[in-house]
Amino acid sequence: MLILENIGVFVKHLIFYRFEVKISDMLLKTESQTIKAGKEFAATLHGGDIVLLYGELGAGKTTFVKGIAEFFGVKKKITSPTFALMNVYDVKPIKLVHVDTYRLKDEQELIDIGIEDYLGKPDAICVIEWPEKLSTIIKNKRCVKIHIEHTKNGRVIEFYNVKFPMSNVKSMTKSK
Numbered sequence: 001m002l003i004l005e006n007i008g009v010f011v012k013h014l015i016f017y018r019f020e021v022k023i024s025d026m027l028l029k030t031e032s033q034t035i036k037a038g039k040e041f042a043a044t045l046h047g048g049d050i051v052l053l054y055g056e057l058g059a060g061k062t063t064f065v066k067g068i069a070e071f072f073g074v075k076k077k078i079t080s081p082t083f084a085l086m087n088v089y090d091v092k093p094i095k096l097v098h099v100d101t102y103r104l105k106d107e108q109e110l111i112d113i114g115i116e117d118y119l120g121k122p123d124a125i126c127v128i129e130w131p132e133k134l135s136t137i138i139k140n141k142r143c144v145k146i147h148i149e150h151t152k153n154g155r156v157i158e159f160y161n162v163k164f165p166m167s168n169v170k171s172m173t174k175s176k
């Protein structure tokens with residue numbers, strides 16, 4: 001059984017992590033630490049960046065986005081755009097675009113509300129919760145991937161740089 005598990009891990013590394021470089025990880029023990037991490041991470045972002053936020057329900061994805069929004073000076077209260085799908089904050093000179101695909105049925109819904117005006121565009125930074133639901137619209141786009149996991153010691157956050165544009169994000173996710 002152990003041998004099989006090890007083979008599984010090896011294959012996973014061979015297939016998935018060949019494309020990803022883990023930049024760092026941290027343990028976030030409180031909500032305010034998650035916000036602070038988001039704020040510090042935001043300082044590394046540039047127009048055109050796409051951030052994919054993975055993590056189970058309640059992992060802390062929106063809390064992390066609160067920190068990103070704080071860095072960019074967003075005054076409005078940040079909540080998950082679960083029903084609206086996308087919130088755009090015009091924080092000149094860029095727009096911070098917060099997407100939550102949890103209730104998305106079809107990628108076309110996001111296209112219809114104009115996501116392609118922002119994805120990868122130099123004046124926009126897109127942060128996407130539940131990116132597992134997306135495939136074609138982020139295909140061949142360079143993304144930063146972040147995993148947040150709820151553990152008994154707190155939230156563990158991991159940052160990955162994707163070396164190559166992804167052809168199929170779904171196959172590379174570890175949650176859901």
Ligand SMILES: Nc1ncnc2c1ncn2[C@@H]1O[C@H](COP(=O)(O)OP(=O)(O)OP(=O)(O)O)[C@@H](O)[C@H]1O
Pocket residue numbers: 028029030031032033034055056057058059060061062063064080129154155
């Ligand atoms: N490091 C942390 N320690 C303890 N609680 C945290 C931490 N980070 C976030 N939380 C809390 O966890 C709860 C869920 O967080 P949040 O809404 O950000 O999760 P989410 O991943 O966006 O969930 P969903 O998938 O439903 O959108 C919130 O009450 C938040 O305050």
Ligand SMILES: [Mg+2]
Pocket residue numbers: 061062063080100129
């Ligand atoms: Mg959320």
